[in-house]
Amino acid sequence: MARITMREAISQALWEEMERDPDVFIMGEEVGVWGGSYAVTKGFYDHFGGERVRDTPISEATIVGAAIGAALTGLRPVAEIMTINFAFSAFEHIVNQAAKLHYMFAGQMMVPLVIRTVSGGGRQLAATHSQTPDVIFAHFPGLKVVAPGTPADAKGLLKSAIRSDDPVLFIESATLYQLRGEVDETENLIPIGKSKIQRQGKDVTIITYSKMLETSLKAADQLAQGGIEAEVVDLRTLRPLDMGPVLESFKKTNRAVIVEEGWRSYGVGAEVASRIYEEAFDYVDAPIQRVAQKEVPLPYNRTLEQLALPQMEDIIKSVREVL
Amino acid sequence: MARITMREAISQALWEEMERDPDVFIMGEEVGVWGGSYAVTKGFYDHFGGERVRDTPISEATIVGAAIGAALTGLRPVAEIMTINFAFSAFEHIVNQAAKLHYMFAGQMMVPLVIRTVSGGGRQLAATHSQTPDVIFAHFPGLKVVAPGTPADAKGLLKSAIRSDDPVLFIESATLYQLRGEVDETENLIPIGKSKIQRQGKDVTIITYSKMLETSLKAADQLAQGGIEAEVVDLRTLRPLDMGPVLESFKKTNRAVIVEEGWRSYGVGAEVASRIYEEAFDYVDAPIQRVAQKEVPLPYNRTLEQLALPQMEDIIKSVREVL
Amino acid sequence: MEKNEYLELFHQMILIRLVEEQASILYQQGKIGGFLHLYIGQEAVSTGIISVRRSEDRVITAYRDHGVAINCGIPAKVVMSELLGKATGASEGRGGSMHMADVKQNFWGGHAIVGAHLPLAAGMALSDRYKGRDAVTICMFGDGATNIGYFHEALNLSKVWNLSVLWICENNRYGMGTAVERASAVSEIRQKAEGYCIPNDCVDGMDVMKVRQATQNALETVRKDKSPFFLEVETYRFRGHSMGDPERYRTPEEVKRWQNDEDPLGIYHKYLVDNQICTAEELDGLEKATNHEVQEAVQFAESSPEPAAEDLFKYIYMQPE
Amino acid sequence: MEKNEYLELFHQMILIRLVEEQASILYQQGKIGGFLHLYIGQEAVSTGIISVRRSEDRVITAYRDHGVAINCGIPAKVVMSELLGKATGASEGRGGSMHMADVKQNFWGGHAIVGAHLPLAAGMALSDRYKGRDAVTICMFGDGATNIGYFHEALNLSKVWNLSVLWICENNRYGMGTAVERASAVSEIRQKAEGYCIPNDCVDGMDVMKVRQATQNALETVRKDKSPFFLEVETYRFRGHSMGDPERYRTPEEVKRWQNDEDPLGIYHKYLVDNQICTAEELDGLEKATNHEVQEAVQFAESSPEPAAEDLFKYIYMQPE
Numbered sequence A, B: 001m002a003r004i005t006m007r008e009a010i011s012q013a014l015w016e017e018m019e020r021d022p023d024v025f026i027m028g029e030e031v032g033v034w035g036g037s038y039a040v041t042k043g044f045y046d047h048f049g050g051e052r053v054r055d056t057p058i059s060e061a062t063i064v065g066a067a068i069g070a071a072l073t074g075l076r077p078v079a080e081i082m083t084i085n086f087a088f089s090a091f092e093h094i095v096n097q098a099a100k101l102h103y104m105f106a107g108q109m110m111v112p113l114v115i116r117t118v119s120g121g122g123r124q125l126a127a128t129h130s131q132t133p134d135v136i137f138a139h140f141p142g143l144k145v146v147a148p149g150t151p152a153d154a155k156g157l158l159k160s161a162i163r164s165d166d167p168v169l170f171i172e173s174a175t176l177y178q179l180r181g182e183v184d185e186t187e188n189l190i191p192i193g194k195s196k197i198q199r200q201g202k203d204v205t206i207i208t209y210s211k212m213l214e215t216s217l218k219a220a221d222q223l224a225q226g227g228i229e230a231e232v233v234d235l236r237t238l239r240p241l242d243m244g245p246v247l248e249s250f251k252k253t254n255r256a257v258i259v260e261e262g263w264r265s266y267g268v269g270a271e272v273a274s275r276i277y278e279e280a281f282d283y284v285d286a287p288i289q290r291v292a293q294k295e296v297p298l299p300y301n302r303t304l305e306q307l308a309l310p311q312m313e314d315i316i317k318s319v320r321e322v323l
Numbered sequence C, D: 001m002e003k004n005e006y007l008e009l010f011h012q013m014i015l016i017r018l019v020e021e022q023a024s025i026l027y028q029q030g031k032i033g034g035f036l037h038l039y040i041g042q043e044a045v046s047t048g049i050i051s052v053r054r055s056e057d058r059v060i061t062a063y064r065d066h067g068v069a070i071n072c073g074i075p076a077k078v079v080m081s082e083l084l085g086k087a088t089g090a091s092e093g094r095g096g097s098m099h100m101a102d103v104k105q106n107f108w109g110g111h112a113i114v115g116a117h118l119p120l121a122a123g124m125a126l127s128d129r130y131k132g133r134d135a136v137t138i139c140m141f142g143d144g145a146t147n148i149g150y151f152h153e154a155l156n157l158s159k160v161w162n163l164s165v166l167w168i169c170e171n172n173r174y175g176m177g178t179a180v181e182r183a184s185a186v187s188e189i190r191q192k193a194e195g196y197c198i199p200n201d202c203v204d205g206m207d208v209m210k211v212r213q214a215t216q217n218a219l220e221t222v223r224k225d226k227s228p229f230f231l232e233v234e235t236y237r238f239r240g241h242s243m244g245d246p247e248r249y250r251t252p253e254e255v256k257r258w259q260n261d262e263d264p265l266g267i268y269h270k271y272l273v274d275n276q277i278c279t280a281e282e283l284d285g286l287e288k289a290t291n292h293e294v295q296e297a298v299q300f301a302e303s304s305p306e307p308a309a310e311d312l313f314k315y316i317y318m319q320p321e
C-alpha cells in the first residue's frame, strides 16, 4: 500500500496501461508537450513519444470523433477533453455516436473508448467553466459514466475503463487531484458499475460520488462526534447505476441524504431518491433529502461561488433533518 | 373557438407574432423555400420574404449562436433546430451561451431567443434521430424549457416565449402535429412556468407533458370505463418547474404515476417524484410509479421501437399498481 | 480492364437503380418506414469510386447509403431486408435505410447526422497510420455537409496529422431544399480544400469511367503523399431528398433535363456500346437478370423474420454490467 | 492625426501593460482567482484596432480581454474591480477576468469558450444588416480558435449572408502550449479565409501604427462591400498562457528575443520620438501618470464591496417565473 494523490493514481493507471498495451494511446489538448493541463500526463510525451501522446487542435468534436474512429478500427484511445464544459462541444459524438454505434449496427462495431474529462466548480472559473453536468451524460444508454472519489478507485476504475470494450466517460474532479489515499501496488482492477460503502454507519445513509465523497466523509466524521454514525455509499459509476449497496444500507438506516456537486433539478439525487422509494418504500422513515448546487450559473466571485456550492454544513444540516 | 391541429396552432403563433413585431424573424434549415421540414412555416417565405424567413446552412451551432447574437442586439429570433437530436450539435450555444450570458455579464445582456425544435420517437428514424432528451436541457438554470401537449397551449406558450426576454427552448413533438384541439381566436398568452390540470379526477394523479399527455388522457378515458378517475396534470414547462398543481392534485389523490416519452434513468419523472416526496411526504399512500422509455437506443424496426416506447397500456398498468 | 469488369460496373449501377425503385414502391406500401434517401441519379459516383478501392481501404458515407452498400458487396437481399427492418438485414433491422454497414467488407456505414462521420473517418485513418497499414479511408459526404463544423475540424486534423483520407464530396447541387450557393460561401466545393492546403480535384459524377479515373488518381496521390486529398464529384439527385419531398426548390424542367441528358446509366450504356465493349442486347440481358435478382431480394426480405422481441436489449453494451 | 491622439494610444498601451503587471502581482497575492490570461506583448493589437472603430461598430473578443476592455473605454478601476470580483466590477464580480463587457460602449465581452463567440458576432452583424445600420462587428480570436468548428460555420455564414464582420485573428504563435503549425493545417492563418473567398490581409501586430492602418483599410472594405473581411495580426504573448504555465513549449531565449526586439511599447515609443511627435520626457511623464492611475484603480478595487450574498440569484432570468 502506498499513499498517493488522485493525480498520481490516474497518471499511474494511464502509464501502466500504455506500457501493457501498445494499442492504448492518448489524444487531447495539451496532453503532450504541456504535460496535461492538470499535469496528469506529465512526462508521458517524453517517454511514449508524440505518436502515442498526441496533442490535438482545439476541436473537441473531432477529438472524440477521431477517437471513436480509432476505437472502431482496433485501437484503445484515451481521449482527453480538458474539462467537461468543453464536452458540450463534443456532445454529439459522445452521446449520439460513441453511445450508439454498437447498437445501431447490431454489434458489428464496438467502441473501446475512454473519454477522460474534469468536472466541478470551486475554482472561480465562472459560469461557462465551472459546471458539474455529469447527470446529463448518464442519461444515455450505450455510454458508461464513471466518476471515482478516491485514488484507489480512480486507478482501478480507469484501468477497467481502458480495458472495457464499451465507451466510457471517465469524470475526474477539478478539486480532488491533491486528495491522498491508499493504493496497493499490485494491480487492482475495479469493476465498472459497482457502488461501494466507503464508510460504515448505522444511523443514516449518505449517498454520493466524486468530489462530494470527500465532503460527505468529512461531514460523517463531524456527525460521529455528535454520536451520529453515517454510512457513506459511493456510487462510483452513474451508468450503469448500481443500487445494491445503496438499498442494503438504506434498509438498515431507513434514512438517506443524497449529495452531489451539480444542480439539484433533474440531478443525480433525483434518480437515486426515486429508485430508493421504488425499491425500498416500506423502509422509508423520513423524506429523503437532496444536497446539491444552488440553481444558478456559478459566479466568479469566491464568496458567491462557495455560497452556491454544496458545503459540509449543508450535509450535516440535512442529516439532522432526516433523523 | 376553432378546432385546429398542433401544426396550425404553432404556425399561427409564429405568423401572428411576426405580423405584430417586425423584429421577430425565423432562421433555420429548410424553414423558407421548403416551408419547414414539418411544414410549420409553409407559406411564410412567400409572405414575409427571405430576410425574415432565413434558410441557413447546416450549421446548428451557428444557427443558435447567430440567433443569440441577433437577440443580444435587439432582434427576437425564432431559431429552428430541425430535431432535438441535432441540438446536440448546438449544445454549447444552447446551455453554455444562451443560458448564461445574462448572468455572467450581470444583466448587461439579455437573450430574447426562442429555439424551436422537435422531440420524440415513434417514426422509425433509428437511434440517432429518435430521442426525447428534453430533461438534459431542463437541467440548466438560465434556460427556460417549454413542451406543450395541446394546440391551445402550444399557441399561447409560443407567443409568450417569443415575447419573453429570456432564452426559451420550445420543444414540439414529432408525432403530435396532427393532434386537434380547441383554440380560441382571441389572443391568449399562456404564461411560461405554469403546470395545468388537463383532466379532473380523484383517484390517482398522472403527471406528464408533451406527447405523453395525449397517451395519458387516452389511458385516463380507459380507466374511467373501469370506474377509476385519473387526474392528469400537464407540466407544460420543464424549467422553471411548477409543482403547484401537481402537489394540489396529489394531496387529493395520494397516488401518482409520472409519464414521459424519454428514458427513465435521470429523466423528468425522477425529479417530479422526488419533489412530491419532499413536498407531500405525508400524503403518499403508495410508491409513485414512473412510466418511461426502455433504456435502449431506439431501433428502426417498428415492433422493437414500439416495444421500447411507453404505451397507454403501461400507464394503465402502473395506475392499477399504485391503487 | 476486362469486359466482365465493365459489365460488373453496369450490373452494380442497374442493381442500385432497381433496388431503389423497388424500395420507393415498398415505401408507398408502408413496408419501409422512417426516412428513405434514394441514390437514383448518383449511381456512377459510388460505383466508380468503390470499383478502384482495395479491400484494405475503408469506406464510410452518409445516410444516402444504399448505393455504396451494394458497391461494397452487401447483397441486394440484405439491403432490402434492412429496409424492411428484418433480422436478416445488414444491421439486423436496428439501423434501417440510413444505417447500413458491413465491417467485414470494410464498409463502415451509413451515418445519419450530417458531417458527424467525418471525424470518425479521420480516426480510422489514424489507426492505419498508427499500425503502419498502407490503407486509405474513403469518406463520402454531401455538399451540405461541408458547412458544418465537423467538416472543418476533420479536414484540418487530417492535414495536420498527414492522415490517408480521401475526402469525397458528392455535390448534387442541393442539401435538402437548399441550393449550394444559398448555403455555402463557395459553390465550387473543392475551393474549401484550399483553406487546408489539401490537394484537390473535381470530376463529372455522371460518367462512371471518369469517376473511376479521378478516384484512381486521387488514391494514388494519397498513398504516395501519405496525406489527405479532396475530390469533388459533380452529380445530381433525380428524386426528392427523401420520400415526400415537396420539391419547391427546383423546377420539374430542371430535373427532366438531368434525367434526359445526364442519366449515368444511359451515359455508361452508350459508352459500352459505342466502344463496342458489349452489345445493347447483352446489356438488356444483364438488366433482366438484375431485375430478377431484385425480385428475389424483395421476396427474401418479405419472408425474413423480424428481430426477436427478446433481443431488444441486445447490443447496448459489449459488457452489460 | 493629432498629437494628443498619438499620446492617447501610448497611454492606452502603457495602461494595459501596467494594469496587467499589477494583476499578476494581485494574483500571486491570492486576491485574484480563477484564470488570468495576460495580454502583455499584444497591446498594440487591440489598441490599434479599437482606435479606428466607430462607436456603432461592435467589438467582441475571447477571454484574453483586459486590453480590449480598456481600449473600449472600461476604466482601469472597473477592470481591476472585476478581477477582484467586486460589485463595482465590469460584470459586478460575476464574470471575472475572462468575462468583461460594457454594452454601452458596444463592447460585447470577453468569452471563455474558444471560438464560441464567433457565431455570436455573425448574429450581431445580422442585426445591423436587418435594421439597416451601417455598422461593422469586429470579432477578435486567437490562432487556436481557428481550428474549432464554430470558426468554420461562422465565417461561412458571414459570407453567405454578406454580413459586415471584420474577423481578426490574433496569431500569437501558440494556443496554450501548441504551436500553430502543430494544430493548424496552415501556418498562415489568413489562408483559411480563402476557403470562403473572404478577402484577407496580414499585418505586423507589434507596431500599433501598422495595425491601425490595416484595420482602417479592412473596415473600409467591409463598409464598401457590405461583406466580411479577414485580418490576421502577427503578434506574440510575452507571458504564459495563463498564470502557472510551465512553458515547456518554448525556450526562454525565444521569449527574450521578442521582448527585446519586438516590444510594442518600445517600438511605438521609438516611433513617437524619432518622428518628433513628442519627447521621451513627455512619455516618461505619461507613464508616471498612468502608473498613478493604476495605483488608484487597485485602491478602488480593494476598497470596493463584494457583491451582496442576497444577490446570488439576481440576473438568472429577466422574468423569473
Ligand SMILES: Cc1ncc(C[n+]2csc(CCOP(=O)(O)OP(=O)(O)O)c2C)c(N)n1
Pocket: B029, B058, B060, B082, B086, B089, C064, C112, C113, C114, C141, C142, C143, C144, C145, C146, C172, C174, C175, C176, C241
Ligand atoms: C446535424 C444535422 N443537421 C440536420 C440534419 C437533417 N438533414 C438530413 S440530410 C440533410 C441535407 C444534407 O445535404 P447534403 O450534405 O448535400 O447531402 P445530400 O442529402 O444532398 O446527399 C439535412 C439538413 C441532420 N441529419 N444532421
Ligand SMILES: Cc1ncc(C[n+]2csc(CCOP(=O)(O)OP(=O)(O)O)c2C)c(N)n1
Pocket: A029, A058, A060, A082, A086, A089, D064, D112, D113, D114, D115, D141, D142, D143, D144, D145, D146, D172, D174, D175, D176, D241
Ligand atoms: C472549446 C474550448 N476548448 C478548450 C478550451 C481551453 N483553452 C482555453 S484558451 C485555449 C487556447 C486558445 O488559443 P488561442 O485561440 O490561440 O488564443 P490565445 O490564448 O493564444 O490568445 C484553450 C485550449 C476552451 N476554453 N474552450
Ligand SMILES: [Mg+2]
Pocket: C142, C143, C144, C170, C171, C172, C173, C174, C175, C176
Ligand atoms: Mg447535396
Ligand SMILES: [Mg+2]
Pocket: D142, D143, D144, D170, D171, D172, D173, D174, D175, D176
Ligand atoms: Mg494563440
